[in-house]
Amino acid sequence: xxxxxxxxxxxxxxxxxxxxxxxxxxVENPSKENKNEMIMTANISKTPIxxxxxAFVAANAKAGEQLSKGKKALNSAIAGxxxxxxxxxxxxxxxxxxxxxxxxxxxxxxxxxSNGDCGSVICVENITNVAALAKRVMTETPHxxxxxxxxxxxxxxxxxxxxxxxxxxxxxxxxEWLKSPEYKxxxxxxxxxxxxxxCMDSNGNIAGACTTSGLSYKMKGRVGDSPxxxxxxxxxxxxGGAVATGMxxxxxxxxxxxxxxxxxxxxxxxxxxxxxAVKRITSKNERYKEFxxxxxxxxxxxxxxxxxxxxxxxxxxxxxxxxxxIHSDYFxxx
Ligand code: ASP
Numbered sequence: 352x353x354x355x356x357x358x359x360x361x362x363x364x365x366x367x368x369x370x371x372x373x374x375x376x377x378v379e380n381p382s383k384e385n386k387n388e389m390i391m392t393a394n395i396s397k398t399p400i401x402x403x404x405x406a407f408v409a410a411n412a413k414a415g416e417q418l419s420k421g422k423k424a425l426n427s428a429i430a431g432x433x434x435x436x437x438x439x440x441x442x443x444x445x446x447x448x449x450x451x452x453x454x455x456x457x458x459x460x461x462x463x464x465s466n467g468d469c470g471s472v473i474c475v476e477n478i479t480n481v482a483a484l485a486k487r488v489m490t491e492t493p494h495x496x497x498x499x500x501x502x503x504x505x506x507x508x509x510x511x512x513x514x515x516x517x518x519x520x521x522x523x524x525x526x527e528w529l530k531s532p533e534y535k536x537x538x539x540x541x542x543x544x545x546x547x548x549x550c551m552d553s554n555g556n557i558a559g560a561c562t563t564s565g566l567s568y569k570m571k572g573r574v575g576d577s578p579x580x581x582x583x584x585x586x587x588x589x590x591g592g593a594v595a596t597g598m599x600x601x602x603x604x605x606x607x608x609x610x611x612x613x614x615x616x617x618x619x620x621x622x623x624x625x626x627x628a629v630k631r632i633t634s635k636n637e638r639y640k641e642f643x644x645x646x647x648x649x650x651x652x653x654x655x656x657x658x659x660x661x662x663x664x665x666x667x668x669x670x671x672x673x674x675x676x677i678h679s680d681y682f683x684x685x
Contacts, residue, residue: 397555400653401431401669403548404596404645406676408667410434414550415669424550425464425486425558432460432482432560435546439518443544446479447518448564450525451571452532456516457499458564459578460485465556465588471578473498478506479514482560485578495580516564528568545577547584547594549649557592557649559584565599575599581609590616591651593625597644597659605631611648621648622656626680629658633682645679661685 399418403411414431418424436445436458443449450456460481461471470489472481473496487509488497497505507513517525545563552558561584563577576582576599583599585608586592593611595602602608607628614624625646633639645659647666657666657679664679 397551397553398653398670399427399553400551400649400655401427401548401667402647402649402655403431403546403667404594404647404664405544405546406665406667407435407544407546408674408676410546410548411667411669412674414548415672415674418550418552418669419672421553423554423558424552424556425462425560427552428548428550428558428560429462429482429486431548431550432546432562433480436479436481436562439520441544442521442524443564443567444546444562445481445564446514446516447521448516449521449567450517450564451573452534452568453571454517454522454525455571456521456564458516458562459574460560460562461578461580461584462486462489462558462560463580463584463586463592464489464558465586467586467588469495469580469586471496471580472502473574473578474572475499475502475506477503477513477516478511479516480511482562484509484511485560496578525568532568534568534570545583545596547577547596547647549586549592549594549647551649551651551653555651557586557588557651559586559592559594561594576602576607579603581606583608585609585612587612587616589651591621591649593621593628593646593648595644595646596664598642601632601639601642601644607631607644607646611646615648615650620656621650621654622658622680624648625656625658629660629682633660640683647679658682 401414410431414427417427439447457474458481462485463469470485547561549559561577582603584594593608611624645664647657649655660682662681
């Protein structure tokens with residue numbers, strides 16, 4: 352039985368419904384004739400919202416602009432993150448991203464749609480728009496994930512162009528690092544800016560995308576949280592969505608984005624759910640002092656929240672033509 356039918360049936364038969372966050376967008380029609388009829392406001396004409404990790408002003412504005420034109424949530428998110436994938440000044444997303452310790456730029460991305468479908472690509476070389484590629488995995492194959500050379504070959508078959516991802520600047524920085532190559536897989540405030548984006552379209556549907564070149568000078572083959580559904584990104588259109596940035600290994604260990612959506616399902620606000628997910632990490636041991644993790648989340652009512660370990664994380668929010676950079680709450684000052 353569809354949710355709408357269930358709600359209507361329940362109200363007509365007098366069956367009580369526990370009003371949880373997934374039903375918070377139902378209102379009772381106050382008119383006498385329709386006293387018992389529940390009206391669904393979800394999925395009808397919502398104000399579009401786009402949020403993304405970090406101060407990616409142009410990327411979030413692009414997504415907001417697409418949503419305002421009536422584009423769907425997933426396509427808007429992919430169009431938004433593409434701005435950073437193509438931005439060669441951004442050293443941890445797409446073209447211009449820092450390479451692994453052997454000098455190869457390898458990209459990770461995933462997307463998740465409002466109907467629960469998802470796609471992911473891992474360790475892809477020579478392709479810039481990997482979030483769009485992840486969508487093709489979702490729509491054009493019977494699979495969810497493609498890795499490495501297989502993902503790259505699939506991209507060419509889908510008409511994606513071969514691109515040189517290692518720019519002169521990122522090559523120079525890598526050569527500098529090679530002079531005293533210390534392998535410390537730590538993510539500090541300067542050294543991470545994966546873009547994770549959540550969009551709600553005018554139909555009230557939520558979808559998201561997450562794309563990164565991962566840890567700078569990572570071990571060949573290293574994969575973080577960003578392309579892993581449930582860790583870097585998770586959407587449940589009945590509840591909301593969440594996305595992560597920061598030390599991927601720690602997000603993976605706690606399946607952070609899925610955890611946030613489940614906490615929201617159990618009644619937490621996006622803000623409280625992000626806080627709880629960060630606390631799952633910080634409560635384990637003291638190692639959190641050395642790395643950053645940040646989450647952003649949105650529920651079906653359009654409420655958003657964010658929490659990070661260390662002060663300094665900001666995120667973007669687009670709504671009603673306004674694109675704001677917001678300082679996240681944090682667990683520790685330094
Ligand atoms: N989460 C990404 C990773 O671990 C890194 C980042 O957000 O900067 O690959």
